[in-house]
Amino acid sequence: MANSLTIRNVEAGYGSVRVLYGVSMDVNDGETVVLLGSNGNGKSTLIKCITGIVQPSGGEILLSVDGQQVNLIGKSPEEIVDLGIALVPEGRRLFPALSVEENLMLGAYRKAARARIEENLEFVYTAFPRLRERAGQLAGSMSGGEQQMVAVARALMSEPRVLLVDEPSVGLAPILVSRMIAKIKELKDERNLTVLMAEQNFNQAIKIADRGYIIVHGHIEFEGESADALRNNEMIREYYLGA
Amino acid sequence: MSIDPSLLMNAVAAGILLGGFYAAVALGLSITFGQLDVVNIAHPAFIVAGSYLVFALNGGFGLDPVLAGIILMPVFFVVGVLVYRVYYAAFERTGRESLAGLAFFFGLMFIIEVLFILAYGVDYRLVETDYIGKQIEIGLLGIPWRMLVPFCAAVVMTGGVYLFLSKTFLGRAILAVSQDRLALQLMGADPIKIKQIAFGLGIATAALAGALLIMIGPVEPTIGRLYIGRIFAIVVLGGMGSIPGTLIAAIILGLAESLVATYIGPSWAPTVAFGILLLTLAFRPSGLLGRQA
Numbered sequence: 001m002a003n004s005l006t007i008r009n010v011e012a013g014y015g016s017v018r019v020l021y022g023v024s025m026d027v028n029d030g031e032t033v034v035l036l037g038s039n040g041n042g043k044s045t046l047i048k049c050i051t052g053i054v055q056p057s058g059g060e061i062l063l064s065v066d067g068q069q070v071n072l073i074g075k076s077p078e079e080i081v082d083l084g085i086a087l088v089p090e091g092r093r094l095f096p097a098l099s100v101e102e103n104l105m106l107g108a109y110r111k112a113a114r115a116r117i118e119e120n121l122e123f124v125y126t127a128f129p130r131l132r133e134r135a136g137q138l139a140g141s142m143s144g145g146e147q148q149m150v151a152v153a154r155a156l157m158s159e160p161r162v163l164l165v166d167e168p169s170v171g172l173a174p175i176l177v178s179r180m181i182a183k184i185k186e187l188k189d190e191r192n193l194t195v196l197m198a199e200q201n202f203n204q205a206i207k208i209a210d211r212g213y214i215i216v217h218g219h220i221e222f223e224g225e226s227a228d229a230l231r232n233n234e235m236i237r238e239y240y241l242g243a
Numbered sequence: 244m245s246i247d248p249s250l251l252m253n254a255v256a257a258g259i260l261l262g263g264f265y266a267a268v269a270l271g272l273s274i275t276f277g278q279l280d281v282v283n284i285a286h287p288a289f290i291v292a293g294s295y296l297v298f299a300l301n302g303g304f305g306l307d308p309v310l311a312g313i314i315l316m317p318v319f320f321v322v323g324v325l326v327y328r329v330y331y332a333a334f335e336r337t338g339r340e341s342l343a344g345l346a347f348f349f350g351l352m353f354i355i356e357v358l359f360i361l362a363y364g365v366d367y368r369l370v371e372t373d374y375i376g377k378q379i380e381i382g383l384l385g386i387p388w389r390m391l392v393p394f395c396a397a398v399v400m401t402g403g404v405y406l407f408l409s410k411t412f413l414g415r416a417i418l419a420v421s422q423d424r425l426a427l428q429l430m431g432a433d434p435i436k437i438k439q440i441a442f443g444l445g446i447a448t449a450a451l452a453g454a455l456l457i458m459i460g461p462v463e464p465t466i467g468r469l470y471i472g473r474i475f476a477i478v479v480l481g482g483m484g485s486i487p488g489t490l491i492a493a494i495i496l497g498l499a500e501s502l503v504a505t506y507i508g509p510s511w512a513p514t515v516a517f518g519i520l521l522l523t524l525a526f527r528p529s530g531l532l533g534r535q536a
Contacts, residue, residue, distance in 0.1 A: 051429065053425065053428075076428070076433070077425075077428040077429055078428050078431045078432060078433050081428070081429060081430065081431035082431050086429075087429050089425075089426065089429060093423050093425065093426040093429070094423075094426070095418075095419040095422045095423055095426065095427075096422060097422055097534040098415075098418060098419060098422070098534075102415055102418070102419075105412075105415055106412075106415050106416065106419055106427070106430045106432075107430060108412075109412050109415075109416060109430040109431045109432050110430070110431035114412070138534060154430075158430070158431065
């Protein structure tokens with residue numbers, strides 16, 4: 001079944017500050033789409049609009065999942081999660097005083113995920129063997145890289161159709177960033193996910209991207225139909241590669 | 244001074260039984276204050292309300308007090324849900340819960356007390372069953388039924404709440420809700436609904452705790468005030484919201500009070516709770532089984 005996100009002319013802001021100006025993008029079934037941009041350009045705000053944390057003031061966000069199409073505007077985060085979208089939030093947002101396993105079990109809170117909880121737990125423990133070793137440890141006492149593993153594993157526990165990943169590189173050492181990004185790609189292939197990743201680390205994000213968008217001051221300034229198109233774009237050379 | 248073994252044995256047994264009862268009294272606060280950060284100082288007043296309603300059911304229909312307490316639990320659950328809704332809408336949503344919320348629960352405590360003074364007066368009330376007043380004799384040890392039954396009921400209730408919180412989806416969501424509300428929404432749970440249920444559960448425990456309170460001794464409308472210091476001390480010593488911690492802390496307090504009352508004098512017993520509270524805050528602020536990351 002095809003899963004996709006269609007974002008059309010989304011406007012959003014905080015109070016009188018506008019952040020997104022008519023943003024449109026598509027995330028098609030089975031793709032890994034990256035949303036590139038440096039801090040403060042609206043990446044996270046767009047992710048928050050998709051997950052219902054911020055309500056857009058205009059536009060449409062359509063989710064196609066299991067053959068039906070739903071407009072996400074006006075829905076609460078818990079309703080959106082119930083539809084099959086999972087978010088690995090920026091800063092991870094684990095429950096620090098709960099154990100790793102309790103965090104993972106909470107990931108399976110959504111009704112549709114409860115039936116396959118045993119298999120999913122086994123799946124994430126196989127994907128991240130470190131988490132099996134640390135199952136009883138409090139999440140807040142783990143290193144940044146391990147916490148990011150918990151955050152990704154917790155999102156997968158909800159059996160998402162569409163996985164959103166917000167800034168997975170924040171606070172991680174470069175070697176861990178590249179491992180985490182590779183892991184996301186691997187998990188995406190194993191679980192047939194559709195992935196939208198917001199990231200400022202261009203060189204890392206581009207490694208797993210099928211396509212990408214560049215957002216500048218709340219506008220989509222460039223749409224790259226392939227990783228190469230992104231790599232060879234003038235603006236990217238200017239912004240990221242210093243050329 | 245030589246220590247009389249039978250006196251010591253009885254003091255220890257009485258302390259453990261009393262401690263079990265304290266666990267039932269503190270359990271609700273361990274959820275509402277320990278997990279939800281709601282400073283519900285009206286909790287003992289709800290317990291006294293439970294005592295009077297059990298008194299009415301016992302006097303009116305001859306129901307066993309424990310059974311009456313269990314029957315009242317769903318009613319108290321609903322009351323708890325409603326109280327939390329008011330608290331949320333009036334204070335928590337606007338971020339004014341610290342002082343205004345405290346005043347709210349203080350006021351609630353007075354209202355409950357006055358209602359029962361109006362209905363029943365300020366005289367002490369008690370319940371009657373076949374077993375209250377009897378005791379089991381094991382050698383030199385005497386275990387009164389009016390202490391043993393509350394102890395057993397309290398341990399069962401505490402165990403039930405522990406299993407609920409640690410083994411169910413709803414329970415785990417209750418453990419998570421005060422740590423990161425937004426993250427809980429991203430798990431697909433509505434934090435306000437979760438808090439309502441948790442608060443309802445906390446108040447529901449007060450119904451059975453009230454039944455146990457009136458079995459242990461006679462009750463008057465303001466007797467709950469004697470328990471405010473004790474239950475906060477237990478929750479803090481137990482480690483803010485840890486259910487096994489609450490049980491252990493309650494038994495420590497019961498034992499300490501019983502030993503102090505036996506060897507130093509009954510008038511010193513009430514100081515034990517505050518002594519424990521001060522020592523905990525000074526030397527182990529996260530409590531015995533507190534989970535601090």
